[in-house]
Amino acid sequence: MAEQHGFWHKYRSTIVYGISLALLMFLLKWLELRFIIYDHSFEIYVGFIAFIFTGLGIWLALKLSKPKVETIIIEKQVIINADVDFTPNAALISQLDISSREMDVLNLMAKGHSNAEIARELFISLSTVKTHTGNLFVKLDVKRRTQAIEKAKRLQIIP
Amino acid sequence: MAEQHGFWHKYRSTIVYGISLALLMFLLKWLELRFIIYDHSFEIYVGFIAFIFTGLGIWLALKLSKPKVETIIIEKQVIINADVDFTPNAALISQLDISSREMDVLNLMAKGHSNAEIARELFISLSTVKTHTGNLFVKLDVKRRTQAIEKAKRLQIIP
DNA sequence: ATAATTACCATACTTTAGTAGGAATCGGCA
DNA sequence: TGCCGATTCCTACTAAAGTATGGTAATTAT
Numbered sequence: 001m002a003e004q005h006g007f008w009h010k011y012r013s014t015i016v017y018g019i020s021l022a023l024l025m026f027l028l029k030w031l032e033l034r035f036i037i038y039d040h041s042f043e044i045y046v047g048f049i050a051f052i053f054t055g056l057g058i059w060l061a062l063k064l065s066k067p068k069v070e071t072i073i074i075e076k077q078v079i080i081n082a083d084v085d086f087t088p089n090a091a092l093i094s095q096l097d098i099s100s101r102e103m104d105v106l107n108l109m110a111k112g113h114s115n116a117e118i119a120r121e122l123f124i125s126l127s128t129v130k131t132h133t134g135n136l137f138v139k140l141d142v143k144r145r146t147q148a149i150e151k152a153k154r155l156q157i158i159p
Numbered sequence: 160m161a162e163q164h165g166f167w168h169k170y171r172s173t174i175v176y177g178i179s180l181a182l183l184m185f186l187l188k189w190l191e192l193r194f195i196i197y198d199h200s201f202e203i204y205v206g207f208i209a210f211i212f213t214g215l216g217i218w219l220a221l222k223l224s225k226p227k228v229e230t231i232i233i234e235k236q237v238i239i240n241a242d243v244d245f246t247p248n249a250a251l252i253s254q255l256d257i258s259s260r261e262m263d264v265l266n267l268m269a270k271g272h273s274n275a276e277i278a279r280e281l282f283i284s285l286s287t288v289k290t291h292t293g294n295l296f297v298k299l300d301v302k303r304r305t306q307a308i309e310k311a312k313r314l315q316i317i318p
Numbered sequence: 319a320t321a322a323t324t325a326c327c328a329t330a331c332t333t334t335a336g337t338a339g340g341a342a343t344c345g346g347c348a
Numbered sequence: 349t350g351c352c353g354a355t356t357c358c359t360a361c362t363a364a365a366g367t368a369t370g371g372t373a374a375t376t377a378t
Contacts, residue, residue, distance in 0.1 A: 025205075046208060050180070053209045057216020065221060072230045101325065112306030115365065127327050134366065144334085145365075146304060147271030258354060274335065286357050293336065303364085304335075 024052060086159040093157055096139050103157075105132040110149045110158050183211060245318040252316055255298050262316075264291040269308045269317050 093103065101122075108118045115129045122129070133145060142148045152158045252262065260281075267277045274288045281288070292304060301307045311317045 024209075046184075049205060049208050050183075050212045053212035054216040054219065057213035057218075058220040059216075060213065061217040061220030062224060065224070070228050072228060099324070109305065110309065112301065112303060112309040114303060114363095124325085125327055127329085128325075130366070131326080134368090137366080142271065143366085144271060144273060146268065146273075146308065149305065149308065150269065150271040260355065283355085284357055286359090287355075289336070290356080293338095296336080302336085 024056075086156075088158065089156040092155055096157075098136065098139055098157070102132050102136050102139075105129060106136055106148065106152055107158055109133065109145055110152065180215075183215075245315075247317065248315040251314055255316075257295065257298055257316070261291050261295050261298075264288060265295055265307065265311055266317055268292065268304055269311065 098106070104122055105118055108121060113121070115126055115133065119126045119129045133148075136148055137143060137145075140148050140151050142151055149158075247262075257265070263281055264277055267280060272280070274285055274292065278285045278288045292307075295307055296302060296304075299307050299310050301310055308317075
């Protein structure tokens, strides 16, 4: 798309072609007078001209034609690990009315921790953990912790 | 990279060129005998040949020139939905010595199904499901089903 | 100030999960 | 043919999970 070429650069090929043509004509005329016509057949002369100008045409075409560019687009899939840049669906969490403490429990639950372990880690009693899990199950509309984990992951509430 | 072209397809341009050359020669010979040579100057005849063969050369070049291949690699970020193109780590599964039936149980377990539900779905008894889950826990080196699910997902055994 | 909310804890109970140990069946394989 | 692994099933038990109900303390909204 660069149109900033000078006159010479732009028409160089054409000019060279013209000059070549003139020189060739001159050469042919000279050859004609000197050797070929007299020594060889007319067909050889014509063939020679055909050969030369075919070559000239090829050269011209290669010079003048815009280079054929075959663009191959390779789509390289870069796998994003999904958890790496995970951001919880805050809208859904508040919509489901899940409290922050319940989220704590939910996250530990998804890591495979038992209620007793969760109680220990959050410094609360087993009863409290059970209360939280029970409330979570109601809010997530599930019956078991495994279902809660599956649904929470599916809803992008936890990674 | 496709090298499966036939002879005709591969050398079509060259063959067409050869035939054109022959036809042109014939035409020129005929013209020479009929009109041009007698009615016009020799230079016009030569010019005509030059013009024709230049055109032929151009045509040839355009046909034969190989396009430059420009490869553009686009890095397309694909957020892997994990399930879409998930392929279980078969090597690890066999390494951990997990049987196909155990895989069935593991998959249903990860969907949040209870042992009783799994038994119903696989048409086996609750006892059998418990046996499978127990064996799975040993093989996965975990104590609870939630841990088993977490570890199996982490190890890419299940989606 | 009272009501509502949240987080906490408890008891009592039911259900589900997990453990231990044994046993029968069946297909493949040395 | 006899052994192996996979699958199936059982009983009996313990542990954990889940349900129901009620209560306390602190905070926040009305």
